[in-house]
Amino acid sequence: xxxxxxxxxxxxxxxxxxxxxxxxxxxxxxxxxxxxxxxxxxxxxxxxxxxxxxxxxxxxxxxxxxxxxx
Numbered sequence: 001x002x003x004x005x006x007x008x009x010x011x012x013x014x015x016x017x018x019x020x021x022x023x024x025x026x027x028x029x030x031x032x033x034x035x036x037x038x039x040x041x042x043x044x045x046x047x048x049x050x051x052x053x054x055x056x057x058x059x060x061x062x063x064x065x066x067x068x069x070x
Contacts, residue, residue, distance in 0.1 A: 014038060014051060023049060 014036065018025060026046065027039030034054040040047050052060070
């Protein structure tokens, strides 16, 4: 999926997260009530990028990042 298509799907700049984490989009994004989920690949391995919209989900991702040293 192109960066333009992702940006049109969600107001969050998914392209900047793909660049930040060195990811390649690998499928259509999925929207939930609280997040955008984007199938991705990193170093050829499949993964899922979650971009949270709700404050509670954002706090959880900040906690996980801190715990992992990101």
